[in-house]
Amino acid sequence: MSQGSSQRLHRVVVIVDENSNPFELGCATEVFGLRRPEIGRELYDFRLCSPRPRTVMRDGFFTLTGVEGLAAAEEADTLIVPNRPDVEVPRRAAVLRAIRAAHARGARLVGFCSGAFTLAEAGVLDGRRATAHWQWSAAFRARFPSVRLETDVLFVDDGDILTAAGSAAALDLGLYIVRRDHGAEIANAVSRRLVFAAGRDGGQRQFVERPVxxxxxxxxxxxxxxxxxxxxxxxxxxxxxxxxxxxxxxxxxxxxxxxxxxxxxxxxxxxxxxxxxxxxxxxxxxxxxxxxxxxxxxxxxxxxxxxxxxxxxxxxxxxxxxxxxxx
Incomplete structure (x- = not known):
């Protein structure tokens, strides 16, 4: 994915909605939102947006306020969609419209964990490859049979739509995107800042058995x-x-x-x-x-x-x- 015009950085926008998972939001912020003085330049223009002024996060852990409205998604080069544990509850119509509009104008879409449900509900995954957390694979296939779900991988790159499995895989996919955008050296620098290995391949299994x-x-x-x-x-x-x-x-x-x-x-x-x-x-x-x-x-x-x-x-x-x- 190119950085767009020379006038501005590639813009990454995260939509946060009711009951969103804080961990994946933190992963997106850590990978795309922090300043990188050790690199010597900024990598992304990072924004958060929400359909409402106050967003109650998962299980009421905290309430997010002070972020931009959903209109910010209209200027996203990469749009990270909401994910949450209550996968059977329909997403807000305004959020789904924003995702469809971003896809129609060529933005890159990213779903972490149950974010694949959001993308599928928006209708942008029909006939496409995707992954989601293994515990929801049966429910996902039942609701979205037209999606080519891959259940035993960490993340899937299907061109302009990328999806990651469970929580830690959000970091794997985030670093993969940095590498795709900026190269291996920059991705390694970001991973060192995170104290996280940059080398996990998307094709690795979600659940790796680790006997004592x-x-x-x-x-x-x-x-x-x-x-x-x-x-x-x-x-x-x-x-x-x-x-x-x-x-x-x-x-x-x-x-x-x-x-x-x-x-x-x-x-x-x-x-x-x-x-x-x-x-x-x-x-x-x-x-x-x-x-x-x-x-x-x-x-x-x-x-x-x-x-x-x-x-x-x-x-x-x-x-x-x-x-x-x-x-």
Whole structure:
């Protein structure tokens, strides 16, 4: 998603409605709304709006006042829709009209958790891919059979409509959007500010089984750190397993249990992210980037970058090249 015209920042607007969840509102504010002095520039113009002057949040925890009216949604480049636990209660007609109008003029729509219900009720998800919290999957399918619901992923990017599963996945999707808008280096800076890992893939499972470990050394963190220091060299599953002092089959089971993915897929994602950083810092040679990131050839780099980011290396560099700060 482009930043729009050079005259203003990309505007992210969150609609807050009665009984909205505070956590997802906090996620949106943390990712899109805070000043970023460590980056040296603002990333978004962030606004909150509500159909009423006073909005009672979930379970009456607090009342939100002093935000803009629903007209603010008319100027959103990205519109984050309301989500709440009472998924069977119809949304306000004015909110649904605002969502449909934003979609019609080409704004990006985002739903966190039960926000998928809001999008579906507005009629913008018919025939589209989406996800929602696993506990509501049966209810969602019963009400909106025309939506292609994916129940075992963290988030879904369906182009101009993005949806995230349960609460923590809102952070995953938010950081993914930052990366899509501003590149891997900026997304990593935001994740460091949040003290939150930026690398969870949208295709990972919502519910990752985490059995109580029998021994303290079953954590993957030591081997992940070891791998990250060697991304530019040859790495095999056997070598990773040997470093972790386990068999390849055991390593595979631990990746699935702790990260919800396979060792090879995780390694590939790390290498693509590493390649993105080289491109953002101005490395001109695609062959050099492929070699330094451990992806081998330029052809392999192009294939994997298209799969992971939707962009070729050249287009990625052109879009996200970090310009020196003016002194």
């Amino acid at each position: 470990p029998k021994t303290a050394d079953e954590s993957l963190e030591p081997v992940l750190a070891w791998i990250r220091e060697r991304l530019d060299g040859p790495l095999t599953i056997a070598a990773m397993a040997a470093h972790a002092s386990v068999s390849p089959a055991t390593l595979h089971r631990r990746f699935q249990a702790q990260l919800g993915t396979t060792p090879l897929r995780w390694l590939t994602a790390e290498r693509v992210a590493y390649a993105c950083r080289f491109l953002e810092l101005g490395e001109a040679s695609v062959d050099t980037v492929a070699r330094r990131s451990g992806l081998g050839t330029a052809a392999n780099l192009r294939t994997l970058m298209r799969r992971e980011t939707g962009l070729t290396p050249t287009r990625y560099r052109r879009r996200f090249l970090r310009k020196p700060r003016e002194t």
